[in-house]
Amino acid sequence: MKRFALLFAGAVAVGPAVAQELKIGFLAPMTGIFAQIGKDMENGFQMYIDEQKGNFAGAKVTFIVEDEEGKPPVGVRKAEKLARQDQVQLMVGGLLASTGYAIAPVSTRLKTVYVLSVAAADDLTQRDLKQYPYIVRTSWSSSQPHHPLGKWACDNGFKTVVSVAADYAFGHEVLGGFQKAFEDCGGRVVQKIWPPLGTKDFGPYIPTIKRDADAIFTVMVGPMALQFPKQLQEAGIKKPVIGGGTSYDEFVLPSMGDEVLGHVSALQYSAAIDTPRNREFVRKYREKYGKVPSYYSESNYTTAQMIHEVMKQTKGKWPGPEKFIQMITQLKLDTPRGPVRFDDMRNPIQNIYIKKVEKKKMHGYDKDELWNSVIQTYPEVSQFFTYKKEEFLKQPVYNRDFPPCKHCN
Amino acid sequence: MKRVWILLAALAVAAIVAPFTGPFIILLLAQILVLGIIAMSVDLLLGYTGLPSLGQAAYLGVGAYLTAILATKYGFGLGWDFWLVVLMGMAAGAATAAFFGLFAIRASGVYFLMITLALGMCVWGLAYRWNSLTGGDNGINMRGRPKFGIELANDVTFFYVVLGFFIASFFALHVLVNSPFGKSLVGIRERELRMRILGYNTWLHKYIAFVIAGAFGGLAGVLWAHLNGIVSPVDVLLPASVDVLLMVVLGGPGTLVGGLIGATAVVFLREYLATVVQWWQYVLGAVYVLTILYLPGGIMGLFKGGKA
Numbered sequence: 001m002k003r004f005a006l007l008f009a010g011a012v013a014v015g016p017a018v019a020q021e022l023k024i025g026f027l028a029p030m031t032g033i034f035a036q037i038g039k040d041m042e043n044g045f046q047m048y049i050d051e052q053k054g055n056f057a058g059a060k061v062t063f064i065v066e067d068e069e070g071k072p073p074v075g076v077r078k079a080e081k082l083a084r085q086d087q088v089q090l091m092v093g094g095l096l097a098s099t100g101y102a103i104a105p106v107s108t109r110l111k112t113v114y115v116l117s118v119a120a121a122d123d124l125t126q127r128d129l130k131q132y133p134y135i136v137r138t139s140w141s142s143s144q145p146h147h148p149l150g151k152w153a154c155d156n157g158f159k160t161v162v163s164v165a166a167d168y169a170f171g172h173e174v175l176g177g178f179q180k181a182f183e184d185c186g187g188r189v190v191q192k193i194w195p196p197l198g199t200k201d202f203g204p205y206i207p208t209i210k211r212d213a214d215a216i217f218t219v220m221v222g223p224m225a226l227q228f229p230k231q232l233q234e235a236g237i238k239k240p241v242i243g244g245g246t247s248y249d250e251f252v253l254p255s256m257g258d259e260v261l262g263h264v265s266a267l268q269y270s271a272a273i274d275t276p277r278n279r280e281f282v283r284k285y286r287e288k289y290g291k292v293p294s295y296y297s298e299s300n301y302t303t304a305q306m307i308h309e310v311m312k313q314t315k316g317k318w319p320g321p322e323k324f325i326q327m328i329t330q331l332k333l334d335t336p337r338g339p340v341r342f343d344d345m346r347n348p349i350q351n352i353y354i355k356k357v358e359k360k361k362m363h364g365y366d367k368d369e370l371w372n373s374v375i376q377t378y379p380e381v382s383q384f385f386t387y388k389k390e391e392f393l394k395q396p397v398y399n400r401d402f403p404p405c406k407h408c409n
Numbered sequence: 410m411k412r413v414w415i416l417l418a419a420l421a422v423a424a425i426v427a428p429f430t431g432p433f434i435i436l437l438l439a440q441i442l443v444l445g446i447i448a449m450s451v452d453l454l455l456g457y458t459g460l461p462s463l464g465q466a467a468y469l470g471v472g473a474y475l476t477a478i479l480a481t482k483y484g485f486g487l488g489w490d491f492w493l494v495v496l497m498g499m500a501a502g503a504a505t506a507a508f509f510g511l512f513a514i515r516a517s518g519v520y521f522l523m524i525t526l527a528l529g530m531c532v533w534g535l536a537y538r539w540n541s542l543t544g545g546d547n548g549i550n551m552r553g554r555p556k557f558g559i560e561l562a563n564d565v566t567f568f569y570v571v572l573g574f575f576i577a578s579f580f581a582l583h584v585l586v587n588s589p590f591g592k593s594l595v596g597i598r599e600r601e602l603r604m605r606i607l608g609y610n611t612w613l614h615k616y617i618a619f620v621i622a623g624a625f626g627g628l629a630g631v632l633w634a635h636l637n638g639i640v641s642p643v644d645v646l647l648p649a650s651v652d653v654l655l656m657v658v659l660g661g662p663g664t665l666v667g668g669l670i671g672a673t674a675v676v677f678l679r680e681y682l683a684t685v686v687q688w689w690q691y692v693l694g695a696v697y698v699l700t701i702l703y704l705p706g707g708i709m710g711l712f713k714g715g716k717a
Binding site for chain 2: 030067072080084097098102105109168169196197
């Protein structure tokens, strides 16, 4: 009956051109050290809107961008503004995991949908999910790509690893995922170094790296990613480097030099994925914005596509927050990153790509450039990897002290 | 005295209009009042005692973190015990200031600026790196505002409570600066040496003013935590202190009311300008520069033509 009512409402709506509006509030850093990432996020979303000429199945899209400055309290303020003042139906974005954790309660309080198109904070779609009925994640949870990466590192002969990870929720969770899978398979993390988020000088940290470890695992975000490999090379350390997804993302890759060749990382997206769908996406994005899309761009492009798919089903009528969440998690889509569907905790199930930085020609461009070549694909990985959901949820969320560093000292 | 009546009239208007301003403006109004409290505490130092503090966010941070930690770790301060937390927040702010004052009050002028800056950064460092207590860079997300007969979760109610605290703080500070103690602070601002020759213990005067300012900073912190529902190291960072100092300069130092006017100007410029243009920070910067160049008495100076 309900469905019938909805159909009916939809049918009425398409009839004569009833002006329907879909207000989307977008949170991304536009100033500060993460401004460039924010631009990538916005560009991805904007590109999809432009492709649809601002029309999602009959609903006119109003896209309101707010600068969250990469600071959680500012993110909260801006989310309040979007929901209260602009009365948006959806909030999308938020860069840092800590910002995601901060905005989620706002979505519950104000009964406004919050689509996490970047912020990867694990627990939002794990142990805390029940508190947040209006959130859905379209990107990834921090540890999701790094479980397979830990397995991969172990399978490829690395025995001991030193970690250098940004000291905040995201860094803790990325390393946690890697460490869990790596150690469950027989590897050992022998040292954890925690530089603060935004560190530019790794001088105090690099000399403390244990010399006898097989590899270094890094979690870098934004400008940090540029500095670390350079300074590592200057210090003459030639160990293999394995990185969290953001350490070698296409956002930083064009600014990097040969010092990163051969470094391995994992993510649900690489601009070098060799499928027609992705080739097309990279070509169009590059034409429009003059650079290769990063996962920040892809993720937001795909998020816009998902919202559009839901609006197609409702014929352009906003279904309300509860129904929207229910509908978006039923989607199964083919996207530039590959097939995406959702698990029952509103986190995507998707391919995870193990990627190696290589200098080569790709997608028909005629210059040698750095690309994240896919060297192995783990298909359809959920946020729980191969672990049983119930058992996984019994352990605490990955944090600075979990999993404990049993092999440190 | 006339100024006080004008302020009261303005606040009365705000109190009557507030419930009809819409769900977002009311948050901004509450934010302005909280910033107004801490701005008045800075004004006590800058405007009356002549001590430019660049570390006032530290006391706000102490109050805010205390509130957040008590609420999330111990479930304390979410009922009638909220009033206890208010007292504890003020005490914690005062205690921190009492400790920092031992170092800071020795210096004056630029050196005072530098020392308060450094001490403020110590608090930031603690907030940022003491992970087990403060949640580090993630900060602390709070689960909701206190409830005791009235529900502070209701933004209008919360606004009135904050308004109450603002008025109480204003009167406390108003009485203070008009007392003989306050007059001697002004004397110290104008000419410390003369005051010392007259037999005043100027160090102690400044120290007490510093501690009182810390207490009001702590109070602002308690309210700040409940206002935002999140406490993060960003709240304690240098720009937060600079903002407050500039609010006072913009509004007019040595007037108490100026802090509130400065806070109003900054908050509305920041929230609305930022939605219109992305280079809003330049506009704010230009406003500051022009104020310092052409309005040494701040916006209040426009009405009075001189310092209080």
